[in-house]
Amino acid sequence: MLRFCVAVMILLSQSVYAKDTLTIPILYIEEEISRPPVLSRLVVWPEDEGVQGAQLGVDDNNTTGKFLNQEYQLQTLIVPEGDSIDAQFVEALAGSQGLVVANVSTDTLLRLSALPEAQDVLFFNALQSADELRSAACRSNVLHTMASRSMLSDALMQFYNFRKWRDVFLIEGTHEGDNAYAQALRRSAKKFGIKIRHDKKWLVNADIRRTAAQEIPAFTQARKYDALVVADEQRDFAPYLLYNTWLPRPMGGSAGLKPEVWSPVVEQWGAVQLQTRFNKLASRGMSGVDYANWAAVRSIGEAVTRTNSSDATVIRDYLLSDNFELAGFKGAALSYRAWNGQLRQPITLVHPEAVVATAPLAGFLHQTNELDTLGLDQSETQCKEF
Amino acid sequence: MNMSSVPALVLLLLGGSGVAVADWIYVSNEKDDTISVIDTKSNEVVNTIDVGERPRGVTLSKDNKLLFICASDSDTVQVMDVATNKILFELPSGEDPEQFALHPNNKHLYIANEDDAIATVVDIESRTVIAQIDVGVEPEGMAVSHNGKWAIVTSETSNMAHWIDTERNEIVANTLVDQRPRDAEFNADDTELWVSSEIGGTVSIVDAETQLIKKVLNFEIPGISASRIQPVGMELTSDGKLAFIALGPANHVAVVDRSNYEVIEYILVGRRVWHLALTPDESRLYTSNGVSGDVTMVDVAKLKPVKTIKVGRFPWGLAVLPESAIPQ
Numbered sequence: 001m002l003r004f005c006v007a008v009m010i011l012l013s014q015s016v017y018a019k020d021t022l023t024i025p026i027l028y029i030e031e032e033i034s035r036p037p038v039l040s041r042l043v044v045w046p047e048d049e050g051v052q053g054a055q056l057g058v059d060d061n062n063t064t065g066k067f068l069n070q071e072y073q074l075q076t077l078i079v080p081e082g083d084s085i086d087a088q089f090v091e092a093l094a095g096s097q098g099l100v101v102a103n104v105s106t107d108t109l110l111r112l113s114a115l116p117e118a119q120d121v122l123f124f125n126a127l128q129s130a131d132e133l134r135s136a137a138c139r140s141n142v143l144h145t146m147a148s149r150s151m152l153s154d155a156l157m158q159f160y161n162f163r164k165w166r167d168v169f170l171i172e173g174t175h176e177g178d179n180a181y182a183q184a185l186r187r188s189a190k191k192f193g194i195k196i197r198h199d200k201k202w203l204v205n206a207d208i209r210r211t212a213a214q215e216i217p218a219f220t221q222a223r224k225y226d227a228l229v230v231a232d233e234q235r236d237f238a239p240y241l242l243y244n245t246w247l248p249r250p251m252g253g254s255a256g257l258k259p260e261v262w263s264p265v266v267e268q269w270g271a272v273q274l275q276t277r278f279n280k281l282a283s284r285g286m287s288g289v290d291y292a293n294w295a296a297v298r299s300i301g302e303a304v305t306r307t308n309s310s311d312a313t314v315i316r317d318y319l320l321s322d323n324f325e326l327a328g329f330k331g332a333a334l335s336y337r338a339w340n341g342q343l344r345q346p347i348t349l350v351h352p353e354a355v356v357a358t359a360p361l362a363g364f365l366h367q368t369n370e371l372d373t374l375g376l377d378q379s380e381t382q383c384k385e386f
Numbered sequence: 387m388n389m390s391s392v393p394a395l396v397l398l399l400l401g402g403s404g405v406a407v408a409d410w411i412y413v414s415n416e417k418d419d420t421i422s423v424i425d426t427k428s429n430e431v432v433n434t435i436d437v438g439e440r441p442r443g444v445t446l447s448k449d450n451k452l453l454f455i456c457a458s459d460s461d462t463v464q465v466m467d468v469a470t471n472k473i474l475f476e477l478p479s480g481e482d483p484e485q486f487a488l489h490p491n492n493k494h495l496y497i498a499n500e501d502d503a504i505a506t507v508v509d510i511e512s513r514t515v516i517a518q519i520d521v522g523v524e525p526e527g528m529a530v531s532h533n534g535k536w537a538i539v540t541s542e543t544s545n546m547a548h549w550i551d552t553e554r555n556e557i558v559a560n561t562l563v564d565q566r567p568r569d570a571e572f573n574a575d576d577t578e579l580w581v582s583s584e585i586g587g588t589v590s591i592v593d594a595e596t597q598l599i600k601k602v603l604n605f606e607i608p609g610i611s612a613s614r615i616q617p618v619g620m621e622l623t624s625d626g627k628l629a630f631i632a633l634g635p636a637n638h639v640a641v642v643d644r645s646n647y648e649v650i651e652y653i654l655v656g657r658r659v660w661h662l663a664l665t666p667d668e669s670r671l672y673t674s675n676g677v678s679g680d681v682t683m684v685d686v687a688k689l690k691p692v693k694t695i696k697v698g699r700f701p702w703g704l705a706v707l708p709e710s711a712i713p714q
Contacts, residue, residue, distance in 0.1 A: 063503050066520070270524070305562065325585065326565065369613075
């Protein structure tokens with residue numbers, strides 16, 4: 001490595017100055033979680049989801065960094081479910097520069113970001129989509145690279161509006177998060193002129209794999225709807241709704257047309273290159289959580305390159321300024337909302353084998369940035385920390 | 387339309403600039419694995435040639451006898467005989483070649499290998515790789531200065547233009563530009579390097595002496611959102627007066643007055659305009675329009691689009707064969 005750095009220093013000339021090697025440690029933290037049992041054996045969550053995205057971000061940063069004498073290192077702190085992360089986190093902070101990519105629960109994120117030791121730390125929330133983290137419960141030292149539920153639901157309802165699916169049947173699941181997702185969908189429906197004509201909570205706790213053809217038509221029996229939308233974040237029952245509804249109508253949300261931060265099917269805007277690099281690294285497709293981790297690490301890389309500093313405060317200020325933009329293979333520059341720290345980004349609407357559309361859809365206008373038609377806008381957020 | 391009236395109509399539209407030249411434009415069709423050949427006299431496709439998988443960059447040898455084709459998914463550069471349209475041989479190119487540039491010595495081809503963060507230098511005569519150079523993430527644009535001193539590669543995710551000294555085939559400088567640099571072009575006297583940034587929405591003009599940015603161009607088209615203005619391919623006229631910049635999904639080509647770096651016109655072309663090519667007399671500009679699957683012919687004197695020519699799916703690269711070199 002040393003030999004390499006020396007070589008790079010000689011190669012660099014006037015345009016990009018190289019001084020001593022700048023080492024940028026990035027602390028990746030994760031709480032392992034167990035998920036409720038779901039019906040389909042095909043619904044799986046990779047164990048290395050998140051950390052592989054962060055690793056790819058570090059690899060990408062280092063490929064650039066070798067021309068700038070920057071060296072990025074990923075430090076990982078992954079704690080088993082049930083263990084408290086707090087003490088280990090404080091210990092790990094001591095050896096870091098306060099740049100933290102967090103894949104932890106909402107409660108843990110709020111707790112850690114409030115620690116006295118963490119006041120100058122910059123957290124990137126790469127996992128949680130809870131809207132309250134971008135609103136009343138926001139923290140000035142937490143940025144969000146994962147999309148909020150509102151961004152996902154706004155993207156979906158924009159598409160429903162575009163397709164003129166005006167009357168909608170909503171089904172809300174019973175697991176943690178389903179209610180919040182359903183709430184976001186209701187809010188988005190209103191925002192984009194969609195009527196939730198039927199609003200039902202999923203109660204059937206039987207195994208419906210073999211009885212779906214009998215149960216689902218009865219459950220969705222209603223005289224008129226143009227489409228359905230389902231909030232079942234664990235994909236427990238949603239996969240069994242498709243093709244079994246009373247009226248043969250399209251479905252979106254947790255089954256059918258899904259709004260996602262990223263998906264292995266995305267290939268426009270040069271995305272194939274990112275997908276190929278990720279596949280080589282992780283031997284699987286890249287998920288939204290992987291993407292959010294990659295985007296967090298790439299944001300750091302971009303800020304370090306442009307500010308020539310690895311200081312968390314300098315990086316935060318730069319990321320929230322008008323100067324920051326990140327190319328994220330989504331056809332529009334990504335940036336952070338100065339009012340709540342949310343990464344602005346297009347949301348892709350996909351089915352398992354293709355991209356159907358990318359929101360914001362053409363024609364949905366905004367006075368400053370069309371990406372702000374997705375999620376809580378400045379006038380809607382209750383975040384006061386920024 | 388009566389076929390015989392087409393040239394007459396074109397002439398009429400071209401007005402004063404309408405010298406009836408008959409060059410050929412080679413257009414690579416990325417999703418059809420073909421090259422369309424357009425005759426600029428009739429402005430129609432006169433031939434479609436089957437080539438390797440996912441053809442993107444195309445360029446002609448300096449003597450106009452060979453056409454080099456980046457067949458990205460075949461991981462090779464194909465070399466086609468212009469006289470027979472037959473693939474003569476393939477060059478080792480490294481994985482996933484996307485764009486390339488030919489050194490004025492007509493011997494060395496500089497190839498960007500997008501997936502491997504490498505630029506490959508191939509000797510055409512011996513058909514061997516003579517150098518591989520580590521570059522940034524996703525190398526894309528390639529340019530060699532007219533004097534042969536510099537080879538430039540842009541890396542899309544590192545946001546850099548790398549300056550390769552062609553005598554040593556080593557990077558000696560890097561210029562940071564805006565997000566997702568795509569194309570690089572030298573002006574005729576090699577004093578300026580122009581670099582387009584697709585996501586940044588800008589074009590950086592770099593002083594070739596210092597490798598420092600001296601001017602950044604911005605674009606604005608009424609009624610088109612800023613995020614859709616994504617500069618990609620560029621062409622600079624040899625008289626130093628104009629620059630043409632393809633703006634991707636904004637579906638326009640910007641025309642820059644180089645005396646003051648002001649944008650003087652936006653020309654409406656097809657959807658997602660990628661790359662551009664000027665005819666040898668620089669009276670016409672051809673644009674490859676990826677999404678609409680066509681090529682637009684622009685009258686340079688009037689700065690107006692004149693004709694749309696249907697080609698294959700996802701037209702990408704363009705190469706111009708002058709009339710004098712067209713095989714009989």
